[in-house]
Amino acid sequence: MGEGHPKLGYLKIRRKGGNPYPDGVPVKAVILQRVGKWYACICYKIEAPEIEDNGVATGIDSTCGQVAAVSTDGKREIIRQPDVKRNTAKLHRYQRKSARQQKGSNRRYRTKKRLQKAHRAIAMTRRNTNHQASRRIANRSSTVVLEDLNVVAMTSSARGTVDNPGRNIARKAGLNRSINATVWGQLDGMLQLQMPGSAQDPSPLHESGLQQVWSSGQSE
Numbered sequence: 001m002g003e004g005h006p007k008l009g010y011l012k013i014r015r016k017g018g019n020p021y022p023d024g025v026p027v028k029a030v031i032l033q034r035v036g037k038w039y040a041c042i043c044y045k046i047e048a049p050e051i052e053d054n055g056v057a058t059g060i061d062s063t064c065g066q067v068a069a070v071s072t073d074g075k076r077e078i079i080r081q082p083d084v085k086r087n088t089a090k091l092h093r094y095q096r097k098s099a100r101q102q103k104g105s106n107r108r109y110r111t112k113k114r115l116q117k118a119h120r121a122i123a124m125t126r127r128n129t130n131h132q133a134s135r136r137i138a139n140r141s142s143t144v145v146l147e148d149l150n151v152v153a154m155t156s157s158a159r160g161t162v163d164n165p166g167r168n169i170a171r172k173a174g175l176n177r178s179i180n181a182t183v184w185g186q187l188d189g190m191l192q193l194q195m196p197g198s199a200q201d202p203s204p205l206h207e208s209g210l211q212q213v214w215s216s217g218q219s220e
Helices: 085-100 106-140 169-182 184-194 203-208
Strands: 025-034 037-045 057-063 066-071 076-080 143-146 212-215
Touching: 057 106, 057 184, 066 106, 076 106, 085 106, 106 184, 143 184
Parallel strands: 057 143
Antiparallel strands: 025 037, 057 066, 066 076, 143 212
16 A cells, blocks of 8 residues: 555555456555454456346345245256354353353453454355355356345334234244345345446336346446
């Protein structure tokens, strides 16, 4: 970096694999700190290559715990969420341990850091799975069609009110956890980044339940 950070000073950036854009011009850098580690996110100005339309469209069906991707060229893929039971067990153990410790103590502080690391391990594992899946889909498809799901409404609580109490609250809570663990919105957002085109008019697809269309080329 040519200029030093006003508070951190000059930083040496190291990336596994080297600079991904040696011919690009760095225009922006963001310094982040996550769970005791520092990261630098650098934006490069590059010339985007022209992507030819290969005529392959992929439809994605989202379910709890997995996502199905079916392409018009005959390829089918089931994207299953990774197994995070080990890190989830650590998470629950540190949560119980933190609840028993005294607030403001050094032991509670150390447990809090371990709890943050467990949260980060689960999140990064799921993010890595969705990132690789979105890249595979974008490489073989020119158009990707997804369901426009209202996740907020689908994961709303079934507790109800005092006058009108809900039923099967525990089952609905388990379903909500399964939906949130599948992180449908994260896969959708990564596909938007991997497919340079913008959303097209989804009105012709309402009857089939498919709502969003992402294309590899710019929409007219």
